[in-house]
Amino acid sequence: QKEVEQNSGPLSVPEGAIASLNCTYSDRVSQSFFWYRQYSGKSPELIMSIYSNGDKEDGRFTAQLNKASQYVSLLIRDSQPSDSATYLCAARSGAGSYQLTFGKGTKLSVIP
Amino acid sequence: DAGVIQSPRHEVTEMGQEVTLRCKPISGHDYLFWYRQTMMRGLELLIYFNNNVPIDDSGMPEDRFSAKMPNASFSTLKIQPSEPRDSAVYFCASSTLGTGISYNEQFFGPGTRLTVL
Numbered sequence: 448q449k450e451v452e453q454n455s456g457p458l459s460v461p462e463g464a465i466a467s468l469n470c471t472y473s474d475r476v477s478q479s480f481f482w483y484r485q486y487s488g489k490s491p492e493l494i495m496s497i498y499s500n501g502d503k504e505d506g507r508f509t510a511q512l513n514k515a516s517q518y519v520s521l522l523i524r525d526s527q528p529s530d531s532a533t534y535l536c537a538a539r540s541g542a543g544s545y546q547l548t549f550g551k552g553t554k555l556s557v558i559p
Numbered sequence: 560d561a562g563v564i565q566s567p568r569h570e571v572t573e574m575g576q577e578v579t580l581r582c583k584p585i586s587g588h589d590y591l592f593w594y595r596q597t598m599m600r601g602l603e604l605l606i607y608f609n610n611n612v613p614i615d616d617s618g619m620p621e622d623r624f625s626a627k628m629p630n631a632s633f634s635t636l637k638i639q640p641s642e643p644r645d646s647a648v649y650f651c652a653s654s655t656l657g658t659g660i661s662y663n664e665q666f667f668g669p670g671t672r673l674t675v676l
Contacts, residue, residue: 545654
């Protein structure tokens, strides 16, 4: 069974610090990985996607992928109180698969 | 674009009643997904459609759940009869397949919060 595991948190960081969110996945054939942000009472919103080993940067966000370790992470630099949300990690098996398997999410709190 | 539209936004019903949730995907998207989210189980895929055809319904919990997509702009998720354990937020998402593996981003609707008493 495909599983995506995340630390549920809450993860608390002071404003301006780097927040580090981690995710592991069980399906070795997973090729695409996504980070969604979900504010309380709202729907998930895609913020980053990554498909190749290494780092991918987009503004204050950096996604990191290590397929050998089956590990994905999201770094948020200069954390802001508006970043406080639950972050969901998702994995897609391959080019022929259109389903996402989601982790249960990590709740991040950025303290002013 | 209006995004994915879901109705109703909130539904409170009594055990045993029929519940119908509705979704309008983003125009031009050919994939539609129904998810259920609870604190205990997180976000779970129930069923997804491609070009109005159900592709995988292995996530549908029981025969009490059914989903249809009569056309490209409308889908329903029906629960009959409803039970208290069906209480959750139900999300609809849509996407379109591009080239390679870098597409198929899923856009979520606002969700329907279902409470079964």
